[in-house]
Amino acid sequence: MTHQLLFIVFGLICVAGAINLLVQRHPISSALSLVVVMASLALIYLLLGAEFVAAIQVIVYAGAIMVLFVFVIMLLNAGAEERTRGSRIALFIGVPGVIVLAGTVGWLLMAGGSHMGSVSLNSSSGSSSFGDTHAIANLLFRNFLLPFEITSVLILIAIMGAVVLGKKEG
């Protein structure tokens, strides 16, 4: 009961933040709504027992990536969005396509949802160290060592790319 209530509250905050991101004209309001979405997603991760992932979501996503977005919006001093004619293909094929996709997925999940069972607030079944930092670290540094090292090289490439792209000419 408490679990359902908390999920519904934070889920509604997520969806409201996402709709606000679409509706707002000024990019800074969209950026701050996205921060609200990420923070409420972090709380939903806590409901799912993923404590390390929730902390990383706040530190990395809401606290670093979105700060970068807010910086760029402030530096470029982007004003409110102007209305221009968008792409027709996107409007007439994309939007109905997404609605069809969302409707199909939603109907499938609602119809067959009872077969899938439910998630638990991590009290009794399953190991009590689920989502623990030790367990994730073991997984990252043993089973997933190669992807881990490759992502560190990826970040290095991104840093170099950003530095080169950001340099002024001459």
Place this chain on the structure above:
Amino acid sequence: MDTTTFIIIAAIKIALVVFVMLTGVAYTTWLERKLIGRIQNRWGPTRVGPFGLLQPLADGIKFILKEDMIPDNVHKGLFILAPMLALAMSLISIAVIPFGNTITVGGHTTALQISGVTHSGNAISDINIGLLIILGVTSIGVYGVALAGWSSNSKYSLLGSLRASAQMISYELALGLSLVGILLLSGTLSLRGIVESQSGTWFWHVPKWYIFPQFIGFFIYLLAAFAETNRIPFDLPEAETELVAGYHTEYSSMKFAMFFMAEYVNMFTVACLASLLFFGGWHGPTLAFLPPILQSLLPVLWFALKVFFFIFLYIWIRGTLPRFRYDQLMAFGWKFLLPLAIANIIVTSFIVAWRG
């Protein structure tokens, strides 16, 4: 214990901690003005009350009674939100800081920590990721500074706030990495667990505090924390208010007071973390002849003494050192502190792996 008792005890703890924290902040301003005055060979505040002790009260009344102006073309929502965000994030970090073990009042046992829960037999369970929560809340605190400058609709405020937030996110890296050495030694992210792993002594009664193996980590942590809280020698974003403008230039009375309080509460958080992680938290000599309730409050006294030492260090350094230029500041953070922190992690992990 049942739910209502739990909620009542938690509410009492929160009210007490916030009250003590805000009073501490007010009297830290008094202490700072007195100490800086003495360092600069003058009296500090002496007029209001004996030794100027009622000066924070006078300042508080001044802040409340001053006219609260909102300039015309500001983005009103963000203008009002930014100082509240800064103060709220500072106060949230206090929720995970443990002050001691348990205390038993009137038959109810509770942990001396807002987010600590006691079980039977005086076992306390803490938040598993307490240290990450403090780092996360510090990251969100950058928004308070960035939005304050942008919403003020003034070029100089914007540039000042961009500088300040760039400084804060650069030093967050060195801050986080300096704490990894402690995590390698203690094996847990929970603050209570880190303090518990510092109990005991080595030879000659030297306590097993992490300042001894991790002195480089302590040095990096202190410098990064000084930069995070925008204090001298890293307070160019604030000193700009003396020169041209800074991010809180357009703010008056209560909102400015909120920024001011947020800075001092951040100082307190840094001091509490430094004493928890490097100086053994509430461990100190226990005096067995005291009654039980005073015995459970004695660790709080040791903790408070260590925190006071760090606040004194903050004020002492403010009175002594000049401030960095902005390019020197950023070069120091990226080119010196970050490689040093990584080297600290490498050396610590080698030693931990070698000792099996």
Place this chain on the structure above:
Amino acid sequence: MVPLSWYLILSAILFCLGVFGFLLKRNIITIFMSIELMLNAVNLSFVAFANYWNTHAPAGGKIIPLSGHAFVFFVMVVAAAEAAVGLAIIISVFRTRETLNVDRVNLLKL
């Protein structure tokens, strides 16, 4: 108990809102933020399934329940790298074209 399908429906809704933002908005930074919203929706699916496999794991040890969390870690790393490079590109485009509206940068000629 919250059924797993509720988490997946929330993830689908967030993803679709991200796609709408990508298709309908004209400011390039907002389009980029819609991409981040899509990545977050996918992260939610990963974490929900990680919890689900923890309690309903099939026998045989073929599914590691915590691999969902490890994948979220990788998605966040890739999102950070992409945000850094993407914003650098946006700044370069802004320096030459003086506009952030995608409809005005649709020709190679300045």
